[in-house]
Amino acid sequence: MTKEEKYNLAKWAMNHALQKGAQEVSVSIANSRSSSVEIREKKIDKLEQAIQSGLTIRLFVDKKYSAHSTNRLKKEELARFIEQAIEGTKYLSEDEFRTLPDPSLYYKGGQNDLNVLDKEFASVDPQKKIDLAYAVEKEIFGTDDRIISISTGYYDGMEERVLVTSNGFEGDSANTQFGLYASVSVKSGEARPESYWNESSIFFDKLKKDNIGVTALKRAASKIGQAKIASGKMTMIVENKVASRLVSPLISALNGSAIQQKNSFLIDKLDQKVFSDKLTITDDPFIVSGRGSRLFDGEGLATKKRAVFDKGVLKTYYIDTYYGKKLNMEPTNGGTTNLVFETGDKNLEGLIATVKKGILVTGFNGGNSNGSTGDFSFGIEGFLIENGTIKQPVSEMNITGNMKTLWSNIGEFGNDVNDSSSWLTPSILFEGVDFSGI
Secondary structure, eight states: OOHHHHHHHHHHHHHHHHHTTOSEEEEEEEEEEEEEEEEETTEEEEEEEEEEEEEEEEEEETTEEEEEEESOOOHHHHHHHHHHHHHHHTTSOOOTTOOOOOGGGBOOSOOOOOOOOOTTGGGSOHHHHHHHHHHHHHTTTTSOTTEEEEEEEEEEEEEEEEEEETTSOEEEEEEEEEEEEEEEEEOBTBBOOEEEEEEEESSGGGOOOSSHHHHHHHHHHTTTTOBOOOOEEEEEEEOTTTTHHHHHHHHHTTBHHHHHTTOOTTTTOTTSBOSOTTOOEEEOTTOTTOTTOOSBOTTOBBOOOEEEEETTEEOOOBOOHHHHHHHTOOOOOSSOSOEEEOOOSBOHHHHHHTOSEEEEEEEEEEEEEOTTTOEEEEEEEEEEEETTEEEEEEEEEEEEEEHHHHHHSEEEEBSOOOTTSSEEOOOEEEEEEEEEOO
């Protein structure tokens, strides 16, 4: 379905819903294409390809609200689907806060292309995808007697979407992604340490294709001899690839739903200093070829570059139209785009060199964080650091504490930004973290 055809069908569905009794309507139509291949023992273990199309309609009927999705896009079937959805909505409870956004907040067009679509997506040769997955395995197959298993793979995806609303919004977006990965497990007595490495890109020709298997094997082998060490309060460095595990509770605490439901430890903290003055995060939707770049959100609200934390001061919440009305607050956006951290001047090795005794965390194994209080407990694995040097791998340990305390005790940020995610996290050094082991 072309973009024009999606727009025409979305407008037809919207008008049909208005004719059948809805007062406000939002319709989005999305289509996606994806493929993946997985290699084990020099053979294709899994080969998948998917093409999907679907329509989602949000209905506002007599102060009642519902959302419905279908992949049956013929007008005759859609007409019945919409009419039944409207009738069903009439049985729901009224919710005075459910409306479409204020049209003045919609994206109006006119901004530059954010370049998040590889226009050559469809021209990548399927055999090339398979060959790339094999090449990752070939890097390490038979190179180390300690290897138990290797799994490598290629994946890609493209999504195109249009959105129209009955109060004036029209917009479309499209994005692509490509990736290669390797997962390796090795012998270590009765234990089987394993590790994983992934490279991804918006553009096929910019996808890093070398040393993926080698890196995964090196990381797995480095875990041989993992053990608990004595409990204590120590410095913690969190590797950039996994730092989002500690960022996530902060962002969750800023969501409108958490604020309205009193399930956030950052309620009523706007423009207050809540964390270390070393923490500055900006939400920037306009980074060219950024993983989270977009001109409007899922409602059509225009995105804006915003300070999230400025030297430890909380500057914004993530508020959509619904929770904006419930909280009597101006909507911002319903979720993050690209989170940009103010970084330091050391890479990971430089951070390690500053630590007298601590632990480099390279993985999290379960755990939880309490949204209301900020209390957390996470299982971790990584490496003991003594006098600026990695000494031994550690595992089966926990960190416990409170998010407010943790983020107030930032020692330093690295300069090694993880650019394979929309959350551009560097490695982070925290002081005085409680570790539980032996």
